[in-house]
Amino acid sequence: MYICLEGIDGSGKSTQIELLMNWLNECGHEILRVFEPTDSQAGRLIRKMLQNPNATNENFQKTLALLFAADRIILMEKIQEAEDEGKIVLSDRCFYSSIVYQNGAEWIKEINKFAKKPDIVLLMDIEPETAISRCEGKDRFEDVYFLKKIRNRYLELADKEDFMVVNANNGLNKVHDDIKRVIAHKLGMCI
Template sequence: MYICFEGIDGSGKTTHAALTASWLRENGYMVHEVREPTDSNIGSLIRSMLSSPDARTPDVQRMLALLFAADRLTLRSKIEGDWAEDVVVSDRCYYSSMVYQGPEEWVCEINRFAPRPDVVILLDIDVEVAMERCGGTDEFEDPLYLAGVRERYLELADKNGFYTVNAERGVNLIQRDIRRILAPHFGICSGGIM
């Protein structure tokens, strides 16, 4: 099973991906944790480009979309091959490109070979709360920009049947909701969940 966490910066994707992976391991599952961008050479290039002052310009966003699509192919052979019987928990997937790099149709086309998650959990959070969490120093942490990204995420969630979790609460409450969502997918009794 391939599980993806999505959401704007500061929503808790990295934290909840790690906590979820740990919980699944405790329940006997072999779990692989991944993130986007990956640790591949392509991922390193993406991280470098994301930190440049012109990272939000249309041309750089198009280049990033193409690089992210290529980076996802580095995961495909693992997710669909070596890890096919295991659980993969990801901090972001191709849906991030839909909201950050768009337009959606083009992003879908260039990602047609990217692995598709079985479950997507959108960690939804108010932009101001997210800004407080992450400090607002990144090029992509502009309130107006993030408000648009959040809106696109919510539209995508509605259109694609994501599970949406209120990420403005404490970690334990958020994790409880995530575990309640995932428990039936794994046959885990949800009675003892946080």
């Protein structure tokens, strides 16, 4: 099973993936944790570019979208291999991030056509002001106005794609319990 957590920066994806991974391990599942961008050469280039002051401008976004698509092709092999071994894949972001951050352009969908669609997508929905207070301030995307636009795009996409929306404004344990309920139901587990 391939599970992805999506959301704006500061929504708690990494923290919740860590908690989810620990819980699933305790339940006897083998886990592969992945993230986008990866630690491949393309991923490292993306991370560096995300710190550029022009990272949110349109042409820069096009370049990032192409790099993310290339990085994803590398990642898909790892995901498929893990699923073939019966592991649960937990991902911090997937191709939906490109659709949202690059405003859903058709060419974004085309360059990501080889990306595997997650079995479950959990959207960590949070107020941008709260998210900003959690961020480290490294990326150019950590701007309230920009994150409001991205949050709205995520919510629109969640409605179209049937994501599970989790209120990430709640406390850490409440969010974790909400996520566990969704995952337990999909895996036929009791919590």
